[in-house]
Amino acid sequence: MNRRQALRTGSLVAVGGVTLAGPAIAGGAEQPFRHGVASGDPLPDSVLLWTRLTPSADATPGSGRGGESGVGWEVAHDADFRRVAARGRVRTGPERDHTVKADVTGLDPDTWYYYRFSWRGSTSPVGRTRTAPAVGSDVARLRLGVVSCSNWQAGHFAAYRHLAERGDLDLVIHLGDYLYEYGAESDAVRPHDPPVEMTTLEHYRRRHAQYKTDPALQALHAAAPFAVTWDDHESANDAWAGGAENHTEPDEGTWVERRAKSQQAYAEWMPVRYEPGGKLYRRLTFGSLVELSMLDLRSYRSEQVAHPFDGGVHDDERTITGTEQLDWLTSGLTTATSQWKLVGNSVMISPVQFPSTLNTRELEAITGIIGPIEGVPYNVDQWDGYTSDRAAVLRALRDHGVSGTVFLTGDIHSGWATELPADPLTYPLSGDSVATELVCTSVTSDNIDDYLNVPPRTLSLVVEAVIKVANPHVKYLDFDSHGFSVLEVTPAHVRMDWFRLADRTDPDSAAEVTASYRVPAGTDKLERAPRSMDGVTPRHEAATDDERAAARRQALARQEPR
Amino acid sequence: MTDETITSGAADDVSRRRFLRVATTAGAAVVLSTAAGLPAVSASPAGAKTLRVYVLVVDGLRPDEIDPHATPHLYALRAEGTNFPQARSLPVMETLPNHVMMMTGVRPDRSGVPANDVYDRDEGAVRTLDRPSDIRVPTLLERLAGTGRVSGSVLSKEYLDTIFGERASVRWEPEPLIPITDHAPDLATKLALSAMVDETDPDLVFVNFGDVDRVGHADLTGTSLGLLRAAALGATDAHVGRFVSELRDRGLWESSVVMVIADHAMDWSHGHKLISLQAPLEADDSLAGKVAIAQNGGADLLTFTGPEPERSVAVERMRGIALSTSGVLSVHRPEELRLAPDCADLVVYCKAGWRFSDPTPISNPIPGNHGHPATAPIPFFVAGGHPRVRKGVTSSAAATTVDVAPTVGELFGLPPIVGGYDGEIRAEALFSREE
Structure with missing residues (x-):
């Protein structure tokens, strides 16, 4: 049995050179911890542990059945649990769908720990987690996995498997669309459960449970702590404070009720320091190196404008963050003492103009992943649709001379590296930027070549070139690839490597690195790295130099007649 | 040699x-x-x-x-x-x-040098700290x-x-x-x-x-x-x-x-993005002729020169006028910035891309300035x-x-x-x- 086979069956998970025994997963459907283990939101002295107990055959996710249980947990310095650092018990039951969250305190900072749960003689798979470095301490390096947009029906989670196998990740950031609300689709690689669009608490719980059965996802959760935020699909497409594009009242109940159910299930099933009624946005600190602000861009936002010509995009009464979160974000960024200010940002903040040199078919394809744009400048579901809030954030960075802000973004099913111009009018000449944005592509969710129904890295290359010509702050763009990113943070740079899956429908898919960009400290600018952090020369943008040059020539040629 | x-x-x-x-x-x-x-x-x-x-x-x-x-x-x-x-x-x-x-x-x-230019209360004039x-x-x-x-x-x-x-x-x-x-x-x-x-x-x-x-x-x-x-x-x-x-x-x-x-x-401003606080301060009857401004490019140091009993009320009026002026980022008491309290009553910062020009709008014509947080x-x-x-x-x-x-x-x-x-x-x- 090779390592990949082991991951698929879940009997063994090799992480960081240590094989984590997983007898529970090997037991499959009979195992009481069949949804795996996870950890999240590490602090210098604590980390949140998660699992879900199946105490009886009828206590299936979302069923509301099954009795109360006491679940034990242990945290140790070693995988064999000879040096136990902490242990305790947590009660759970049907009121929280038998999910377990234990906030373990009193741990040492900057330390790897192993953890497991136990119940009536059964033991869960072993997970590995890491506490954050002490506040203000020197940190030489952090490595983080960065992922978003993992649609079960669109493929397998090979991206998660690759990240789990690396063994060098201190944290995994999931930027949202961890799961999707849609009902089962006839052409799905693997169909959703329940087969209907999730609208009730039972639906949301069952869908979370289904995703948590994926062996690659289980392996990644067991390998490193997560920091997560939601985007829209955790509740419904294009959600905002008062509704969602994919929510119909009264057929699907009220939005208030539906959102509450989605949030309850999220709190139950995710390793996150969030409980319904509380705030999802929060800040994690990693010594003097990093402050990570995880945003919630769905709960407080104003409704999206109907179309990009709507002057409402500039209305300062409209918000994507809400006033309180905006103040929290800007004050946090301007008073941060850590060097790098990472922002877990579910939708793109960089301004993106979609030029009129794109043809109808190409625009329709882009529309497929980002929503209606109608051949004009904005995706109004992103910060482009809420320019007042964006201006407030970027203005604060510039006014206070804040350096080292890097937005980490998902949502748009494509890989981007952009600079955020200090002044869009003078940027083409001055090149002055106040921050950067690194966007990871989707784990599986559709993107341009899927919508265009053309082979990857063909027509998309031209579309990308056209967009880069119109947006000089966009340094890297890959509209086709599915995969994951690895982020390295050191005092000298922040660097992201983008990885592309060969076949998202193959759980054993290979992955190749297709780009590596770094933000040298003190610059807020991007530069392409000749090699990935693993020492590999990227096949840049998954295309040859000739192919990229030809695409750029076509893009420029489209401008000439105009 | x-x-x-x-x-x-x-x-x-x-x-x-x-x-x-x-x-x-x-x-x-x-x-x-x-x-x-x-x-x-x-x-x-x-x-x-x-x-x-x-x-x-x-x-x-x-x-x-x-x-x-x-x-x-x-x-x-x-x-x-x-x-x-x-x-x-x-x-x-x-x-x-x-x-x-x-x-x-x-x-x-502690050092005694908070800015390039300050209002010297003993001498009753704005001067450069070059001694x-x-x-x-x-x-x-x-x-x-x-x-x-x-x-x-x-x-x-x-x-x-x-x-x-x-x-x-x-x-x-x-x-x-x-x-x-x-x-x-x-x-x-x-x-x-x-x-x-x-x-x-x-x-x-x-x-x-x-x-x-x-x-x-x-x-x-x-x-x-x-x-x-x-x-x-x-x-x-x-x-x-x-x-x-x-x-x-x-x-x-x-x-x-x-x-x-x-x-x-260094931070550069366009020609029209200048802040001159002298005029709005002078337009206030209780402040007219009683505020000295030491202009430091990206920061103005304001000192009330009127009777001492009026100072606390006057300083709050000065703060309000400054904060309501376009281009002003923030207003601080000197001690918030670890400046000696006697160097000014208020320190006013401009936003990035702006500059102060006091006492008149032509006092500071240069585009490149510093003194404000954008230049930290x-x-x-x-x-x-x-x-x-x-x-x-x-x-x-x-x-x-x-x-x-x-x-x-x-x-x-x-x-x-x-x-x-x-x-x-x-x-x-x-x-x-x-x-």
Whole structure:
């Protein structure tokens, strides 16, 4: 049995050179911890542990059945649990769908720990987690996995498997669309459960449970702590404070009720320091190196404008963050003492103009992943649709001379590296930027070549070139690839490597690195790295130099007649 | 070749200075002065000296301006040593207070120098803090000289030269001074630095290169191309490169610590983005004729000059007027910024891309300014061949200008000044003595 086979069956998970025994997963459907283990939101002295107990055959996710249980947990310095650092018990039951969250305190900072749960003689798979470095301490390096947009029906989670196998990740950031609300689709690689669009608490719980059965996802959760935020699909497409594009009242109940159910299930099933009624946005600190602000861009936002010509995009009464979160974000960024200010940002903040040199078919394809744009400048579901809030954030960075802000973004099913111009009018000449944005592509969710129904890295290359010509702050763009990113943070740079899956429908898919960009400290600018952090020369943008040059020539040629 | 003369000081200056006329490789003569009674030339033979420290201030340099193409020498030097990419200037982000912080290790509420220009309550006028007596605590320059070592000052700006005055054992008075900017070009500064090192081999030299700042102030293309600025950057970078080459050629590199820093950054404003607080303050009946404004480019220092019983109410009115003015970022009490309370009643910052122009809208026509928080990020790195310098290190530490004195003091084994330093020893850049 090779390592990949082991991951698929879940009997063994090799992480960081240590094989984590997983007898529970090997037991499959009979195992009481069949949804795996996870950890999240590490602090210098604590980390949140998660699992879900199946105490009886009828206590299936979302069923509301099954009795109360006491679940034990242990945290140790070693995988064999000879040096136990902490242990305790947590009660759970049907009121929280038998999910377990234990906030373990009193741990040492900057330390790897192993953890497991136990119940009536059964033991869960072993997970590995890491506490954050002490506040203000020197940190030489952090490595983080960065992922978003993992649609079960669109493929397998090979991206998660690759990240789990690396063994060098201190944290995994999931930027949202961890799961999707849609009902089962006839052409799905693997169909959703329940087969209907999730609208009730039972639906949301069952869908979370289904995703948590994926062996690659289980392996990644067991390998490193997560920091997560939601985007829209955790509740419904294009959600905002008062509704969602994919929510119909009264057929699907009220939005208030539906959102509450989605949030309850999220709190139950995710390793996150969030409980319904509380705030999802929060800040994690990693010594003097990093402050990570995880945003919630769905709960407080104003409704999206109907179309990009709507002057409402500039209305300062409209918000994507809400006033309180905006103040929290800007004050946090301007008073941060850590060097790098990472922002877990579910939708793109960089301004993106979609030029009129794109043809109808190409625009329709882009529309497929980002929503209606109608051949004009904005995706109004992103910060482009809420320019007042964006201006407030970027203005604060510039006014206070804040350096080292890097937005980490998902949502748009494509890989981007952009600079955020200090002044869009003078940027083409001055090149002055106040921050950067690194966007990871989707784990599986559709993107341009899927919508265009053309082979990857063909027509998309031209579309990308056209967009880069119109947006000089966009340094890297890959509209086709599915995969994951690895982020390295050191005092000298922040660097992201983008990885592309060969076949998202193959759980054993290979992955190749297709780009590596770094933000040298003190610059807020991007530069392409000749090699990935693993020492590999990227096949840049998954295309040859000739192919990229030809695409750029076509893009420029489209401008000439105009 | 050196000529030496001894002259009496001015009538109010009881010290006697010796003047050294040094011929330079460029053919120009550089005049250095040394204080009588202090060693003018390092007593140690060049080969025996194990530590030399050069603090090179590239006035107004932004950290993002150091790159392999525009400033190859600074870029290479930074890569060789320990870099502090988070480094910041401290309020008020102006030349005089930050140079004084570098050499004293204390914040302006102790050093006495909060800004370039302040309203002097005793004199009843706004003036530049360019007098030696404006610095109220000992600086490294005279403290080091007091231990028998040689300190030197090579400061290109006239007001910098005058405020530090005769504190160093060896002083170059900037010349030729360019009209309006009142600074000597970096070419002259570099020649003076080299001449001073050649002739007197100081243990510590405090250097200010003024071109990048002075040209930056006047660069009308600063918001876009920065053409003049780029030219100045390249030239200053070359001067630094030549100085480093000289240290290597003379065999001094292995004993040298080269600290490169800026006193503040630079921010450019469009012509129409100026703030003049004088008019709205004058329009307020209770404030008319009772507010003095010390304009410092990106910061205005406001002082109420009316009757004392009216002060607290008046200051709140001043705050309200400032905050309601376009382009104003924030308003602070001096003590919030660790400035002495008597330096002003309020410090007003502008936003990035703006500038103050007081008392009139034509008082400050220059596009490049600093003093406001947008101009806080600075380059700061420690290089050199000295074995205590850590090579190839980047540190997340939040280094500031006030850390220079503690760090240099530690290298020389000087005790902290009375009351202790406000800055920190940047140990990230140095191997400990035991290592």
